[in-house]
Amino acid sequence: MDILAELVIALFLVVSGIFGLVGSFGMIKLRETMQRLHAPTKATTLGVGGVLIASMLYFVVVKGSFSFHELLITLFLFLTAPITANFIAKTFLQAHARESDLPSTERSHGWALFDDAPSEKPDA
Amino acid sequence: MIEAALVFAFGCYGLGLLANLWRITRGPDVADRILALDTMVINLIAILILYGIWHGTAVYYEAAMLVAMVGFVSTVAYCRFVLRGDIIE
Numbered sequence: 001m002d003i004l005a006e007l008v009i010a011l012f013l014v015v016s017g018i019f020g021l022v023g024s025f026g027m028i029k030l031r032e033t034m035q036r037l038h039a040p041t042k043a044t045t046l047g048v049g050g051v052l053i054a055s056m057l058y059f060v061v062v063k064g065s066f067s068f069h070e071l072l073i074t075l076f077l078f079l080t081a082p083i084t085a086n087f088i089a090k091t092f093l094q095a096h097a098r099e100s101d102l103p104s105t106e107r108s109h110g111w112a113l114f115d116d117a118p119s120e121k122p123d124a
Numbered sequence: 125m126i127e128a129a130l131v132f133a134f135g136c137y138g139l140g141l142l143a144n145l146w147r148i149t150r151g152p153d154v155a156d157r158i159l160a161l162d163t164m165v166i167n168l169i170a171i172l173i174l175y176g177i178w179h180g181t182a183v184y185y186e187a188a189m190l191v192a193m194v195g196f197v198s199t200v201a202y203c204r205f206v207l208r209g210d211i212i213e
Contacts, residue, residue: 024163
């Protein structure tokens with residue numbers, strides 16, 4: 001096998017492992033829930049992306065077969081990470097924030113957490 | 125060289141799983157526990173892919189994809205249950 005390709009794959013694996021470890025270590029290290037939301041949603045997602053790139057390179061170089069499966073998984077994770085982060089932040093806000101603590105939305109309807117969904121017809 | 129890097133990455137993600145488990149047991153809030161479970165799922169996907177490289181088979185992509193989908197749906201369902209008391213209104 002080409003030594004350069006092997007080096008690149010090993011580099012991707014090591015870097016992604018470090019990113020994953022940093023993301024999970026943030027769960028212990030950071031003090032508050034809203035701070036802890038940062039670590040896994042960013043660092044760990046990037047780490048998994050690195051693993052998937054390494055896997056794709058490995059199967060191209062060693063097995064000689066290219067597949068889009070890893071790209072699908074990466075795309076899925078990158079699409080869903082913000083949604084789960086938003087839901088978890090909402091869960092936290094519901095338990096700990098009062099409506100008077102939050103800044104105004106400066107729109108016709110308030111925070112989705114406290115107000116009903118805006119009606120289907122826009123206010124003329 | 126790839127073997128050593130794989131072992132290193134396995135160790136990193138294994139330690140990450142332990143950190144998440146610690147947060148699940150200690151987490152003062154429901155949101156912390158949901159977040160730790162979601163991170164566990166992501167780490168598990170990485171470990172599955174690494175296991176696939178280790179054995180040189182492409183079988184584990186499908187498993188990883190399924191775990192990713194189930195993890196996302198379960199996180200959203202758990203959050204909605206805590207938020208609204210119901211999953212599908």
